[in-house]
Amino acid sequence: MTREVMPGRRGRPRLARRTGPAIRRAIDHAFAILPVMAESLGEPLASRYHLLRPLGSGGMGRVWLARDPVLDREVAVKELRLPDGLGDRERAELVARVMREAEVTARVRHPGIVALHDVLVQDGRPWIVMELLRGRDLAAQVASYGPLPYRQVADLGARLLDALSAAHAQGVQHRDVKPGNVFLSADGRVVLTDFGIARPAGQASITEAGLLVGSPGFIAPERLAGDRGGPAADLWSLAATLYTAVEGVPPHQGTQAEVIAATLTRDPRPPVLAGPLGPVLTRMLARDPAHRPDTGAALATLRRIADGGTPGPEAGAGAPAGPVRRRRWWIAAVALAVAAAAVPLTAYALRDGEPGTPPPRVSPVFTRAVDLCRALSGAQVRRFLGAPADPHPEKAGCQWAVTGAGVELGAETDSDTPEPWALDLASARTLMQGLRRQYASGPRDGDLIWYEVGLNQKTQVIESAARDVPGLADEAFAVDVTTPEGTAKAAWVYFRLGDLVAVLRYAHLDVTSPAGLRDEAVATARSAAGGLSGLA
The missing domain is CATH 3.30.200.20 (Phosphorylase Kinase; domain 1)
Incomplete structure (x- = not known):
């Protein structure tokens, strides 16, 4: 793709029209919460x-x-x-x-x-x-970015297991470890929240006899079977949480009853994205608690993987393999108990999107070049372009194009750094600020040529001012590329993912609405950011 931006007369700003709906939404929201606030x-x-x-x-x-x-x-x-x-x-x-x-x-x-x-x-x-915590929970992080890199998940797991060990040392079980109760704080902490159903070991539950409290899919098999459980049950729940983070899906899927039955009777699908983290997760998810590694061995293994090492033999330490104790599984009764269980309140934090909330600082680090052509799958390319397209590698980039639509993903760098993979976090933030400033003064004129898409002649276009895109990577903004008459031609999305700054350029000639084309570009960029996270 050839893109030329030629300085010239400024385009006419359209800020009033574009910000009007946002202001109206803010006013509507303010009036909506006034009765709630007035009540309390x-x-x-x-x-x-x-x-x-x-x-x-x-x-x-x-x-x-x-x-x-x-x-x-x-x-x-x-x-x-x-x-x-x-x-x-x-x-x-x-x-x-x-x-x-x-x-x-x-x-x-x-x-x-x-x-x-x-x-x-x-x-x-x-x-x-x-x-007051500021950031987002792990469930929201995975929903936004998809599966996280295994080293990052191992680091999260080590920190969470260290926190659980501190609780277990006081005789306290958490009993509801799950992605929604893992908070990624903006100050870099990983915080285990909602001890609302925690109890000291040996203390009877305050709920009625037979009422199981927890979240199906993250409750250890022995607790589903009616046992009190112990630290090994929290370890299983942590493993299910880490499995969800690295695979993008929980160990067992289906209806509530199906998940409970699978937890009791089947091993999870072997992890496919977890790399060296996979074997330790498999052992931590053993249905028999006697076959799970002890806390110390699991913690050492998670730390080793987070630091770039490989699991040692102690990762599987536990009781010797032997006959599994036979249990009676009251699946129907347990399913009814879970369905009736009281769910504790978990949201005692400022989430992403709340005013004044900085984005979470849990991001991959790129220490070597990655193949950007692997950031989008064939199915994703087909969905965003409307037809299959082969990837075409470029220098620090990749392009997918068919007649009428195209995507180009590139990595950016500054004048002091020869390769985009050599940027550190501070330099990446500075570069992103500089790119944003280029569009800060409002629309500007340029010319666009993209032969692969069908734009074979110079087309006069206007690049809009930068528009923030919340919730995409660590920070992101989008730029509309339109004709002087306002017909959409393309959209650029710049985003920073840890110490990597990338730009995604998107065109679809059948989409003439700037907002519609921008939405498609942002959706494509979200998928690309998720793919890049797994390549770090």
């Missing part, structure tokens, strides 16, 4: 915590963004919502559950476990004051 805002909670706005809600209550003027900081406040019509016993049980969450969380001090600041009861309801 008032006197400070416990004469101290000023509730600012709701962050989220779940089956058991609501989470608030609040301010603590005593310590001059923002906090997350979890409010228990007691359903109408509860008897004294049920009300006491719910209150006990939240108070137990506070007790258990406060007992364990670790940077990988969310910190508890205060707990109180006001107006007959318990409130828990916790640290």
Whole structure:
């Protein structure tokens, strides 16, 4: 593809038309939350915590963004919502559950476990004051970017297992380790959240007898079978979480009952993207807890893989292989118990997309050249272009094109770095800022030629101002490329993924709407970013 951008007279800005809908959406959102805020805002909670706005809600209550003027900081406040019509016993049980969450969380001090600041009861309801996390959970990360690189997942696993070990040392089980309860904080921490169903070993559950609490697909087989479980059950749940992160799907899929039955009776599909992490995940997911590695061996193996090494023989340490103890599997009863289980509230953090939330800093590091032609699969290319297209490698790039549509993916670098793979994180951020500044002053004129797509003659185009694309890689912006009359011709998407800066150029001559073409380009860039994450 040949692309020429020639300086000339400035195009006419169209900012008023483009920002109008966004402003209207913001106004609508403000009016939508006013009744909620008016209902609960008032006197400070416990004469101290000023509730600012709701962050989220779940089956058991609501989470608030609040301010603590005593310590001059923002906090997350979890409010228990007691359903109408509860008897004294049920009300006491719910209150006990939240108070137990506070007790258990406060007992364990670790940077990988969310910190508890205060707990109180006001107006007959318990409130828990916790640290405010900024970032996103692992489930959202995988949903946005797809499977994560195995070394990154091994590092996450090592940090989470270290946090679980601290809890186990205090006699505390988590019992609901899953991607939604793993928070990737903007300050680089990996935080295990929601100890709401955690309990000390040996303490009876506050739920009714036979009621299983947890998330199907992430509950260890022995707990599904009715055992109390122990640290080995948390290890299994962690392995299921890491499997989901590296493979993009959980170990077992299907309906709730199908997942439970599979967990009890079948081994997961062997990992295909996990590399050297695969064998240790397989052992951690053994249905018999006696065949899982102990915590120390698993932690050492995860750290070794995260550092670029290979698993040692101790990764499989555990009880010698022998006859598996026969169990009775009450699958139907367990399925009913899980379906009826109370699900604790998990969202006590500012998620990505909340005002003032920086993006999560969990990104791959590119230390060597990668084949950009592997960033998109054949099926993805067919979907985005409407027809199959073979990849054509270019210098630090790749192109897929058919008559009427094309994609070009390239890696960018600065004047001081000969190869894009040699950029460090600081240089990549600076480069991204420079690229953004090129489009900061508004639309500019240029000429576009892309022979492979069918643009065989110079076409006068106008490149729009940069438009931020939230949730794509670490940072991203898009540029519309249109005729002076406003007909879409192409769209560029620049994004930074760790220390790699890339640009995706997209054209589809059947799409004439700038917004529609931009949406297609952004979707293609998301897929490419996910593919690149797996190549680091």
